[in-house]
Amino acid sequence: MREDVGGVTTSLHRPTTDSSRSRPVRYDSFEWQEPPPSNGVPRNAWGRQSRRVSRWHRPYTVLLIVFDLISTLGASHIASSLEKSQAGFQNRSWAFLDGTELFNFFAYVVLPLGWLVLLWTNGTYDRRYLGLGSEEFKRVLRTSVTVVAAVSLLAFATKADLSRGTVATVSLSALLLLLLGRAIARQILHLARRRTGHGAHRMVLVGTLPEALEVYTAVTRSPAAGLIPVAIHLTDGFSAARGIETPVPVYAGRDVLSLVREVGADTIAVCGSASSEPGELRRLAWQLEGTGVDLVVAPQLTDIAGPRVHIRPIEGLPLLHVEEPTLSGPGWLVKNLMDRVAAGLGLLVISPILLLIALGIRMSDPGPVFFRQTRVGHDGRTFRVWKFRTMYVDAEERKATLDELNETDGMLFKMKHDPRIFSFGAKLRATSMDELPQLINVLKGEMSLVGPRPLPADDGDYLGDVRRRLLVRPGMTGLWQVSGRSDLSWDEAVRLDLYYVDNWSLTYDLSILWRTIGVVLRRKGAY
Numbered sequence: 392m393r394e395d396v397g398g399v400t401t402s403l404h405r406p407t408t409d410s411s412r413s414r415p416v417r418y419d420s421f422e423w424q425e426p427p428p429s430n431g432v433p434r435n436a437w438g439r440q441s442r443r444v445s446r447w448h449r450p451y452t453v454l455l456i457v458f459d460l461i462s463t464l465g466a467s468h469i470a471s472s473l474e475k476s477q478a479g480f481q482n483r484s485w486a487f488l489d490g491t492e493l494f495n496f497f498a499y500v501v502l503p504l505g506w507l508v509l510l511w512t513n514g515t516y517d518r519r520y521l522g523l524g525s526e527e528f529k530r531v532l533r534t535s536v537t538v539v540a541a542v543s544l545l546a547f548a549t550k551a552d553l554s555r556g557t558v559a560t561v562s563l564s565a566l567l568l569l570l571l572g573r574a575i576a577r578q579i580l581h582l583a584r585r586r587t588g589h590g591a592h593r594m595v596l597v598g599t600l601p602e603a604l605e606v607y608t609a610v611t612r613s614p615a616a617g618l619i620p621v622a623i624h625l626t627d628g629f630s631a632a633r634g635i636e637t638p639v640p641v642y643a644g645r646d647v648l649s650l651v652r653e654v655g656a657d658t659i660a661v662c663g664s665a666s667s668e669p670g671e672l673r674r675l676a677w678q679l680e681g682t683g684v685d686l687v688v689a690p691q692l693t694d695i696a697g698p699r700v701h702i703r704p705i706e707g708l709p710l711l712h713v714e715e716p717t718l719s720g721p722g723w724l725v726k727n728l729m730d731r732v733a734a735g736l737g738l739l740v741i742s743p744i745l746l747l748i749a750l751g752i753r754m755s756d757p758g759p760v761f762f763r764q765t766r767v768g769h770d771g772r773t774f775r776v777w778k779f780r781t782m783y784v785d786a787e788e789r790k791a792t793l794d795e796l797n798e799t800d801g802m803l804f805k806m807k808h809d810p811r812i813f814s815f816g817a818k819l820r821a822t823s824m825d826e827l828p829q830l831i832n833v834l835k836g837e838m839s840l841v842g843p844r845p846l847p848a849d850d851g852d853y854l855g856d857v858r859r860r861l862l863v864r865p866g867m868t869g870l871w872q873v874s875g876r877s878d879l880s881w882d883e884a885v886r887l888d889l890y891y892v893d894n895w896s897l898t899y900d901l902s903i904l905w906r907t908i909g910v911v912l913r914r915k916g917a918y
Contacts, residue, residue, distance in 0.1 A: 447580075447583075447590035447591070448518045451521065451576070451580060451590065452516050454579070455515075455516060455521075455572075455573070456507065456516075458569075458572030458573070458575070458576055459506065459507060459510055459569060459572060460503055460507065461568075461572065462568035462569045462571070462572050463502065463503035463506040463507070463565050463568075463569070464499060464503050465564070465565075465568050466560075466561050466562075466564035466568055467498040467499055467502055467503065467561060468499075469560065469561075470557050470560040470561040470564065471498055473557075473560055505538065505541070506534070506538060506565065509534045509537050509538060509541075510530075510531070510534050510569075513530045513531075513533055513534045513537070514530055515527060515530045515531055515534065521577075521580075522577060522580050522581070522584075522590075522615070522616070522617055523613075523615065523616050523617070525898070527573060527577075528570060528573065531566070531569050531570060531573060532566065535562055535565065535566040535569075538562060538565070539562045542558055542562075543558065546558075580615075580617075581614075581615035584614055584615055584616075584617045585614045585615060588619065590617055591617040591618065591619045592617055592618055592619065592657055592658045592685070593619050593621045593654070593656040593658065594610070594618055594619065594620045594621065594656060594658040594659070595620075595621065595622045595623075595624055595647070595650060595651050595654065595656045595658070595659050596620050596622070596623045596639075596660050596662055597623075597624045597626065597647060597659060597660065597661050597662060598623075598624075598625075598626055598661065598663050599626060599662070599663065600623070600625060600627070600635065600637070600641070602662040602689075602691065603662045604623075604637065605662070605663075605691070606620075606660060606662045606663075606689045607620045607623075607638060607639070609689075610660075618658070620638075620639055620660075621639055621640075621654045621655070621656055622639055622640050622641075622642060622650060622654045622656065623637060623639055623640070623641045623642065624642050624643065624645060624647055624650055625641060625642065625643040626643075640654075647659060647675065647678075648678060648679075648682075656684070657683070657684055657685065658684065658685040658686075658687060659675070659679070659684060659685070659686050659687070660687050660688075660689050661675075661686070661687070661688045661689065662689045663689070663690065663691045672688070690711060699713055699714045699715075699716070699894060700712070700713055700714075701714070716892065716893045716894070716895065717895065717896070718862055718863065718892075722896065722897055725897060726839065726897060726900065727836070727839075729840070729897075730833050730836075730839050730840050731833070731836070733833075733840060734830040734831075734833035734834040734840070735834055737830050738830050738831070738834065741827060744824075744827075745827060745828070748779055748819065748824060748827075749779075751815050752780055752781075752816070754815075755813050755814065755815040755816065756780075756783055756784070756816075757784075758780065758783075758784040759784075760779065761777055761778065761779060761780060761828060762778045762780040762781070762782075763775045763776065763778075764776055764778075764847060765847065765848045766845035766846060766847060766848060766865065767845060767846055767847075767848050767861065767865075768845060768861070768864060768865055769837075769861060769862075769864040769865070770861055770862075771861050773848050774832065774837040774838075774845075776829060776832060776838075776845055777828035777829055777831045777832055778825055778826055778828055778829065779816075779824070779825040779826075779827070779828060780816070780825075781812055781815075781816025781817070781819050781825050782809075782811040782812050783811055783812075783813060785811075789810075789811055822911060823911050826867055830867070833867065836864075837864070838865050838866060838867060839863070839864040839865070839866045839867075840866060840867055840868070840900070840904065841866045841867070841869055841891075841900040841903050841904060842863050842864050842865050842866025842869055842891070843860040843865055843869050843888035843891065843892070844865060844866065844869055844871060844872070844888075845865035846865075856885060856889060857885055859889055859892055860885070860888045860889065862892050863891075863892055863895065868903060868904065869887075869888065869891060869903065870887040870888065870890060870891045870903060871884045871887045871888055872907060872910060873906040873907055873910050874887055891903075
C-alpha cells in the first residue's frame with residue numbers, strides 16, 4: 392500500500408517477485424542488473440558478473456583519451472621542432488635514433504602510447520577521480536614524473552645521447568597540455584551536468600531524516616559534482632518525517648536494493664549513524680557485490696576538506712582521523728611573503744589606474760577620494776580599511792532611512808539599487824575596482840590577498856561560529872566572493888568563510904585568486 396506522510400509520498404510495501412525482476416531494467420544513466428545472492432563468500436572471479444559502469448563514464452573516458460593523445464603528440468611535435476630549429480637534426484638529442492623514420496616512430500607512436508598506458512596505470516581514467524577535486528590532476532602530475540624517470544633510465548641503460556633540454560621540453564609541454572585538456576573536458580562535463588543532468592550519479596540516502604537532509608544539502612550545493620539524491624530511506628521509521636516537507640520522496644521499511652532498482656539509482660549513501668547495528672554496513676557491501684552500485688559513507692563531518700581527513704585502519708576498523716587546520720608553519724610564512732610582495736608590485740603597476748579612478752571620483756561627487764572605515768581583523772584587532780569612495784558623502788546619515796529596504800540578512804546591508812551610490816561609484820563596484828586600495832592594507836599586514844572579508848567593527852560582537860573567521864587575516868577576495876558575493880545569504884557566507892579557515896592551503900589560495908578573475912569579469916553578485 393501507499394500512504395502520504397506529512398505531504399511526502401511514501402511507499403511501505405515490498406514489491407512482489409515476478410518474472411520481470413530477472414530481466415535487466417534500463418534507466419537513463421545506467422543499466423541495472425539484479426545481483427545474485429551474496430553471503431560474503433568470495434565468488435569465482437571467472438564466473439563473476441561484469442561490473443556496471445555508468446554510461447556517462449565511457450564516452451567521457453574516450454574524450455579524455457583523445458585529449459591526452461593530442462596533448463602528447465603535440466608535446467613531441469613541439470620538442471622536435473625546437474631541436475630542428477636549434478641545430479641540425481642529426482647532430483642533436485635524437486641522433487641515437489638512426490634516421491627520420493625511426494625518430495618519427497618513437498616520437499609519435501611509442502612515446503604517446505607510453506603516456507596513455509602510464510596515465511591508465513596511474514588511475515587517471517578512474518571515474519572516482521574524474522569531474523571534481525584535485526586528485527585527477529595530481530595523478531597526471533605523477534604520471535609526468537614517471538615518464539621523465541622512465542625516459543632517463545632508458546637513455547642511461549642504452550647510453551643514448553639524449554639532451555636534457557629535450558626531455559624537459561617534452562615532459563613540461565605534455566604536462567601543461569594534458570592539464571589543459573583535462574580542465575576543458577571537466578568544464579564540458581560540468582556544463583552537461585548543470586544543464587541536462589547527464590553524467591550524474593543518482594543517490595539513495597540511507598539514515599535518519601536530519602542526517603539525510605544534511606547530506607542532501609551538502610551534495611546539492613554543487614551541481615557540477617554530479618550527485619543527485621532521488622530518495623531517502625529512513626532507518627528510524629516514518630514518525631520522524633511526519634509533518635516535514637522533504638525535497639525527495641521518503642521511504643521506510645523497504646529492501647534497499649529493491650528501492651535502488653525502483654528509483655533508478657546507482658549509488659547508496661549511508662548517512663551518519665545509519666548503520667548502528669554491528670556488521671550491517673558490511674553486509675550491505677556484500678549485497679552490492681557484482682551490481683556496480685556504489686556504496687559511500689557520509690559521516691557527520693561537513694565542510695572538512697579531503698587533505699585533513701585520513702583513514703587509519705586498526706584491526707579491521709577503519710578510523711577516520713581529522714587533522715587540525717594548518718594556520719601556522721612554513722606555508723603560512725610563504726602566504727605572508729607572497730601577500731606583501733604581490734601587494735607592493737601591484738601598487739606600483741596599477742598606480743596610473745588608481746590615479747584615473749581618483750580623478751573620476753572627484754569629478755563625480757565633491758568629497759574625499761577614499762572611504763576609511765574601522766573593520767575587525769586577525770584575532771579581533773581593528774584596523775582602518777582603504778577603499779575608493781563610491782557613495783555620496785552623506786551616505787552614512789541616509790542609511791538609517793533605508794534599513795527597512797535591506798535585501799540581505801545578518802551583519803550586512805545591501806541593496807541592488809542603492810540610491811546612495813553615484814554613477815561612477817556603481818561602475819567601480821561592478822568591477823570591484825573600488826577595493827584596489829586595500830592593497831595598502833595587505834602591504835601593511837592588516838589584510839591578505841585571500842581570506843574572509845573584513846566586517847565593520849560595529850556590526851555585532853562576533854560570538855559563536857562567526858568569531859572563528861578571525862583566526863586568519865581578512866582578505867581582498869575569498870571563497871564567499873567567488874561563490875556568489877552579495878547574492879548569498881549571511882549564513883551561507885559564514886559557512887564558506889569557516890570552510891576556508893578550516894581548509895586553508897596555498898594551492899587553495901591560488902585557486903580562489905584564479906576564480907576571482909572570472910567572477911569579476913562576469914560581475915556576478917556585485918552591487
